[in-house]
Amino acid sequence: NAGVTQTPKFQVLKTGQSMTLQCAQDMNHEYMSWYRQDPGMGLRLIHYSVGAGITDQGEVPNGYNVSRSTTEDFPLRLLSAAPSQTSVYFCASSASPPGTTEAFFGQGTRLTVV
Amino acid sequence: TQLLEQSPQFLSIQEGENLTVYCNSSSVFSSLQWYRQEPGEGPVLLVTVVTGGEVKKLKRLTFQFGDARKDSSLHITAAQPGDTGLYLCVIKSGGSNYKLTFGKGTLLTVNP
Numbered sequence: 001n002a003g004v005t006q007t008p009k010f011q012v013l014k015t016g017q018s019m020t021l022q023c024a025q026d027m028n029h030e031y032m033s034w035y036r037q038d039p040g041m042g043l044r045l046i047h048y049s050v051g052a053g054i055t056d057q058g059e060v061p062n063g064y065n066v067s068r069s070t071t072e073d074f075p076l077r078l079l080s081a082a083p084s085q086t087s088v089y090f091c092a093s094s095a096s097p098p099g100t101t102e103a104f105f106g107q108g109t110r111l112t113v114v
Numbered sequence: 115t116q117l118l119e120q121s122p123q124f125l126s127i128q129e130g131e132n133l134t135v136y137c138n139s140s141s142v143f144s145s146l147q148w149y150r151q152e153p154g155e156g157p158v159l160l161v162t163v164v165t166g167g168e169v170k171k172l173k174r175l176t177f178q179f180g181d182a183r184k185d186s187s188l189h190i191t192a193a194q195p196g197d198t199g200l201y202l203c204v205i206k207s208g209g210s211n212y213k214l215t216f217g218k219g220t221l222l223t224v225n226p
Contacts (some may be wrong), residue, residue, distance in 0.1 A: 018115050042216040042219060045214065058213060088143065098213075099145055099147070100144075100206075103159065107156055
């Protein structure tokens with residue numbers, strides 16, 4: 001079982017570059033989310049989706065875009081990378097609204113912006 | 115904004131010792147989850163508690179939900195090196211069905 005797959009696992013960007021972090025799940029989950037994890041800050045929600053075609057902002061959405069054209073995929077786009085976006089990014093999916101059901105996380109993408 | 119405080123932030127113990135970590139909220143919550151995150155991996159769900167006063171056991175791990183629904187604890191008996199990881203408590207963010215609030219976690223190291 002693949003579960004939630006994130007690519008790439010590591011990435012170095014120069015300030016101002018753009019890139020897309022990929023996230024795919026094979027569990028037919030409606031709910032998907034993107035988080036960033038920074039030392040001393042815990043996981044913070046960037047964007048989330050409650051189904052194909054439906055996305056909304058989380059706690060720290062500035063500088064990021066998302067789209068959800070299919071149930072399986074939920075890419076996160078960095079528009080113009082900044083050093084403040086250096087972080088570990090996690091994608092998660094769940095069958096029901098998160099909090100009372102299990103959220104499945106990918107292995108993360110470690111992004112460094114120089 | 116609902117806050118989750120976890121304590122201690124760091125804990126380093128020897129194999130075989132017992133330990134308890136805590137999670138406290140600034141307001142009442144309807145449910146709480148505990149996740150464990152190993153280095154280089156994403157968090158993995160350990161348990162979900164929904165009833166005030168609830169106690170759940172998962173092998174050597176005992177999870178308790180406070181009667182007032184504002185706190186929770188995780189007790190590990192006879193810790194093993196495989197228990198090493200970041201323990202995160204998580205609740206639904208107030209006013210939203212879709213957003214989660216994570217505590218900052220307790221980083222546990224169990225030395226052989």
